[in-house]
Amino acid sequence: MAAFSLKINGTQHEINVDPTTPMLWVLRDHLHMVGTKYGCGIAQCGACTIHLGDNAVRSCQLPVSSVGDQEITTIEGLSENGDHPVQKAWLEVDVPQCGYCQAGQIMTASALLKKNPNPSDTEIENAMNGNICRCGTYTRIRKAIKMAANTNQNS
Ligand code: FES
Numbered sequence: 001m002a003a004f005s006l007k008i009n010g011t012q013h014e015i016n017v018d019p020t021t022p023m024l025w026v027l028r029d030h031l032h033m034v035g036t037k038y039g040c041g042i043a044q045c046g047a048c049t050i051h052l053g054d055n056a057v058r059s060c061q062l063p064v065s066s067v068g069d070q071e072i073t074t075i076e077g078l079s080e081n082g083d084h085p086v087q088k089a090w091l092e093v094d095v096p097q098c099g100y101c102q103a104g105q106i107m108t109a110s111a112l113l114k115k116n117p118n119p120s121d122t123e124i125e126n127a128m129n130g131n132i133c134r135c136g137t138y139t140r141i142r143k144a145i146k147m148a149a150n151t152n153q154n155s
């Protein structure tokens, strides 16, 4: 066991865990932030995506000991009231089906738009490629990302 001080969604959290514990389980089991989902556990599906700084990362393969003082953002902290442009576009397009993969999709999409506010179809394709949706909502995901990108440009 070791003590870690983590900044998550703007708040400092102190936890005592095995240093190899993946951030996914720190979030879900220790901090009860269950918006981040467990899909595969081996960095293959994207359901567990969070932001480490500005980067979208797979929390199932991110040991707590590797976080240091980098800020973590989860789906719970992406916006105050669920009104991030990506979340608004998701609602407008009515993207989710079962919903299980959607937090990961939104975290990947929002990291993309932060770095690249006006991505091409290929850039969207490349960024979202590793986020699996068993319900096949891919067409609506692409549409919502484009809508959010347009909102970005017009704001
Ligand atoms: S649960 Fe992390 S990528 Fe699938």
Ligand code: FES
Pocket: 096, 097, 098, 099, 100, 101, 102, 132, 133, 134, 135, 136, 137
């Ligand atoms: S909405 Fe069901 S897995 Fe994506």
